[in-house]
């Protein structure tokens with residue numbers, strides 16, 4: 001089980017960075033980001049460019065029915081399940097140059113590096129480009145990897161429409177990525193994903209590598225508070241049934257309770273609607289969302305219970321009706337202990353500063369963790385900013401992430 005610690009196999013940080021910059025030119029935005037919404041013509045051009053690079057690196061390209069791309073490099077024993085890495089190259093409307101693209105191109109850089117050194121792995125290697133990770137144009141997010149693991153059916157994915165009524169199926173055909181490969185029928189022995197952190201922790205802690213131990217679980221709620229609309233002037237402060245005032249008590253508690261569960265607890269109210277929405281009417285109805293996250297399911301359960309009890313309490317105290325509907329539950333996903341350890345060992349062997357971290361964002365790796373031993377490698381991004389055109393990361397950090405990916409994949413594939 002000893003991995004080759006004194007590996008002379010060095011990735012090229014500059015080649016990786018140049019490829020990232022070249023891909024970013026497709027759909028480049030004024031403020032230095034990229035806009036390649038899933039399955040648009042620009043997404044198609046991005047796919048064409050990257051798959052051409054993959055072919056140039058000697059890989060064979062396989063596309064499944066939902067447009068997931070698998071670039072394969074044969075191993076010495078092709079009967080073994082592939083050691084896979086991957087991510088996505090679709091972006092947010094005002095997306096950056098690194099979210100997703102780094103993971104795919106780091107995988108390509110691993111392959112290019114192995115080619116340079118004439119290294120053949122025992123297990124085959126694959127680099128995946130997952131369809132529609134961002135979920136901006138077509139909902140849900142992480143669509144391609146979700147179909148791959150059987151969370152969504154192929155038919156429902158292909159029938160999904162954007163706001164103009166265009167379907168995933170038709171748009172895949174238009175850009176030439178409606179593949180024939182059945183979805184999900186690939187043997188995956190291990191899955192790695194490199195990604196920018198999309199948060200501020202690594203930068204603040206001055207660490208180069210985030211060893212991702214798993215993802216936060218999340219619970220989403222829709223809350224409706226119903227009081228009574230009354231005139232803001234003649235109605236005294238006592239006896240009001242103010243739905244907004246009452247809602248703010250719940251909102252405060254959501255955030256404060258998450259703060260009590262630092263550093264991993266998260267509590268967010270992101271969307272609020274006030275009815276009737278008039279300056280001089282006491283709000284009669286408010287709807288809002290709650291997003292609770294934590295890596296421990298039992299703490300998430302406490303958050304759930306806290307929310308219910310606070311809602312019950314304020315309903316009584318303020319003579320309003322509070323309805324809590326849970327709309328989503330993703331349990332926390334711990335990554336595979338051995339795989340996480342191999343990422344940690346690779347960081348140590350390379351002499352990179354590193355720390356354990358959990359991911360608060362969803363990634364294709366979180367889906368993949370349900371069918372294969374999975375781990376992720378994070379690198380810092382400037383000021384923790386992502387899903388923004390100014391998203392930035394240094395060539396050195398990106399190169400370090402690709403190096404750790406390379407070493408971890410080599411160890412898994414030998």
Ligand SMILES: [Zn+2]
Nearest residue numbers: 088099100133
């Ligand atoms: Zn991403």
